[in-house]
Amino acid sequence: xxxxxxxLFQGLVVLVSIICISxxxxxxxxxxxxxxxxxxxxxxxxxxxxxGVEYEIGNLTVYESQNRAAKRLLILVYDIFGMTTNIKQxxxxxxxxHDFRVVLPDFFRGNQFWSLENFTLQNPVDIQNxxxxxxxxxxxxxxxxxxxxNEFKTRDNITEVGIFGMCWGxxxxxxxxxxxxxxxxxxxxxxxxxxxxxxxxxxxxxYLLPSxxxxxxxxxxxxLKQNFGDNCGHRxxxxxxxxxxxxxxxxxxxxxxxxxxEVIGILGAFFNRNLNST
Ligand SMILES: *[C@@H]1O[C@H](CO)[C@@H](O)[C@H](O)[C@H]1NC(C)=O
Ligand SMILES: *[C@@H]1O[C@H](CO)[C@@H](O)[C@H](O)[C@H]1NC(C)=O
Ligand SMILES: *[C@@H]1O[C@H](CO)[C@@H](O)[C@H](O)[C@H]1NC(C)=O
Ligand SMILES: *[C@@H]1O[C@H](CO)[C@@H](O)[C@H](O)[C@H]1NC(C)=O
Numbered sequence: 174x175x176x177x178x179x180x181l182f183q184g185l186v187v188l189v190s191i192i193c194i195s196x197x198x199x200x201x202x203x204x205x206x207x208x209x210x211x212x213x214x215x216x217x218x219x220x221x222x223x224x225g226v227e228y229e230i231g232n233l234t235v236y237e238s239q240n241r242a243a244k245r246l247l248i249l250v251y252d253i254f255g256m257t258t259n260i261k262q263x264x265x266x267x268x269x270x271h272d273f274r275v276v277l278p279d280f281f282r283g284n285q286f287w288s289l290e291n292f293t294l295q296n297p298v299d300i301q302n303x304x305x306x307x308x309x310x311x312x313x314x315x316x317x318x319x320x321x322x323n324e325f326k327t328r329d330n331i332t333e334v335g336i337f338g339m340c341w342g343x344x345x346x347x348x349x350x351x352x353x354x355x356x357x358x359x360x361x362x363x364x365x366x367x368x369x370x371x372x373x374x375x376x377x378x379x380y381l382l383p384s385x386x387x388x389x390x391x392x393x394x395x396x397l398k399q400n401f402g403d404n405c406g407h408r409x410x411x412x413x414x415x416x417x418x419x420x421x422x423x424x425x426x427x428x429x430x431x432x433x434x435e436v437i438g439i440l441g442a443f444f445n446r447n448l449n450s451t
Contacts, residue, residue: 252416
């Protein structure tokens with residue numbers, strides 16, 4: 174190699190390494206920006222019997238809601254509490270009311286970092302690190318999502334896929350709508366650790382449903398509007414706390430029930446508009 178070429182080559186290696194390091198260090202649940210409410214409030218026990226089934230796709234367990242004849246798929250990404258009955262209830266409702274297959278992958282593989290007995294966290298960074306190590310985007314979650322979509326494609330010829338998620342799942346839905354072309358539509362329900370700059374990379378129409386505890390998402394919405402026109406949305410639930418449609422959904426509280434029904438109604442209509450019904 175000539176001196177100059179070698180220099181250029183080394184420069185390129187350094188650049189690529191920097192890109193790789195910054196990609197792998199991407200923090201998925203940054204406790205410095207997640208709502209405090211998320212870190213110090215317990216999940217709420219549900220009084221509901223899920224109507225779907227659990228089965229394996231490769232080494233990943235998934236829960237699928239009862240409506241298994243539908244032709245369009247929604248992937249529901251849970252919050253940091255993992256596979257809870259409350260989330261299954263939300264999935265079952267949207268499947269039933271809006272005619273979707275709804276699949277809830279257990280990315281944490283049965284490990285629920287935050288159990289009811291293990292509360293509250295002494296050091297919030299523990300949960301951030303645990304998520305990085307056990308359910309990172311680049312090494313776990315992205316591949317799990319691709320495997321789930323491939324399974325539905327080969328087994329059931331389903332290619333229309335939407336994604337939505339709560340809290341950590343809102344972050345995952347954002348990354349999926351940015352990096353996975355199979356994702357045709359997305360919804361963020363009280364998302365955490367999502368920042369405005371990420372809106373620029375989003376490639377699928379998206380609906381934003383923050384609660385009172387999230388930062389203002391109107392700047393994020395403005396960017397979506399530039400890219401999707403009317404085919405995106407924003408509704409802020411100022412009378413609901415972070416978690417109201419996830420593990421902290423209180424289905425004994427009539428107002429909470431009403432707000433979850435609104436989330437399901439808004440997302441159901443939006444997903445219907447964006448996924449082919451044939
Ligand atoms: C699950 O399977 C994938 C290959 O499909 C592999 O890369 C991954 O390490 C496996 N994960 C676990 C927890 O076994
Ligand atoms: C409890 O929290 C600690 C970290 O503070 C974590 O290492 C452990 O896995 C948690 N255990 C359960 C059962 O959630
Ligand atoms: C799969 O879906 C495509 C598009 O909807 C359709 O044209 C094709 O006939 C389907 N194939 C099978 C085997 O159902
Ligand atoms: C759920 O809502 C009911 C009715 O408002 C209330 O009595 C109960 O304390 C709530 N549960 C929790 C755990 O917040």
